[in-house]
Amino acid sequence: NAEYMGFEKREGGMGLVSMLYCTSLLAIVGSGQQISSSPRRLQLFNSSEQKSICELNFMDSILNVKLNKKRLVVALLYKLHIFDISTMKVLQAIETSANTKGLIGLSMGEEKSYIAYPWSSDAGTGDVIVIDAITLSSVSVIKAHKTALSSMSFSSDGSRLATASSKGTVIRVFDLPESRLVYTLRRGSVPAQIYSLSFNQAATLLCVSSDKGTIHIFKLSNEIKKNYKEGRSAGSVQDTMSNLWDSIRDFAHLKLKSEGNIKNTCVIPSDDSRVLVATYDGFLYQYALDGVNGGQCRLEKEYRLLDGFP
Secondary structure, three states, rough: OOOOOOOOOOOEEEEEEEEOOOOOOOEEEEEEOOOOHOEEEEEEEEOOOOEEEEEHHHHHHHEEEOOOOOOEEEEOOOOEEEEEEEOEEEEEEEEEEEEOOOOOEEEOOOOOOOEEEEEOOOOEEEEEEEOOOOOOOOEEEEEOOOOEEEEEEEEOOOOEEEEOOOOOEEOOOOOOOOOOOEEEEOOOOOOEEEEEEEEEOOOOEEEEEEOEEEEEEEEEOOOOOOOOOOOOOOOHHHHHHHHHOOOEOEEEEOOOOOOOOEEEEEEOOOOOOOOEHHHHHHHEEEEOOOOOOOEEEEEEEEOOOOOOOO
16 A cells, blocks of 8 residues: 655655655655755755755765665765764765775664675675675675676665676575675576665565566575585685576566566565566556466556646
8 A cells, every 4th residue: 555645846856765764754855956955965854744844965975875764874975874864973984996886785683783895805896895884894795796786675674685797697696794695696697777675574575677578586495505505705716617507597487568668676465466667657557366386477557646736
């Protein structure tokens, strides 16, 4: 069920909007030339009361924002800012390699929470640095891919991290805090731009969307599949050969109704019986997911997101 929480037109437009769980607290970044809608300005906004809580200004454009009950993380091109969300005091500013996509991950757990961000070497490898979001101490450096990262996502409890590279043919899933590679998932053999990675609530399913107009759902068994020995990197020749035999194919899939290369994001609701896909041209699609047999997902409902909004 969806509840209308408010709609506001802003002069200059919005570049980013991030919501704290399903609350009325929004982090909003503009996309205009005016000071009030600058891409260097972050506003925490209460949508139910229609008022601003606080504003933060940065020297460079904000590329991404993540927040949970304890932390707010802001990604700039070469820096990551971590705030205590209760006081909005900056806790740490981390220098990063060029993060043009603004990739950051923040898990939602209150007691155990992680922050992940990409680190690319001169050779263009796709490493991931993971730190503890509470203590800000280092957890690990994961050598996830041989090419730069294009997407990453935590499971809801922070126990798993999914990553995809710019090539987009293989998705890797790591266990935390051990940072052990436990699943190699093959999306396809043709390179693709990965738009979104999303676990279900129990982290037993992973939904993957790309610029190919297809959504792939992978089943992750409760018994951890140890494709790789602990401490072994994901970029060796031995790993490349293992990928050909050990990679897991999708359990279910669907082809989007929308035509053309429309950016989108996908999620699996808590009942695991549906796949929801929101497209950037303003549509929401609901597909039926057979949790036993998988296969082709059937389109059930279609919504025009802005219909009826003031």
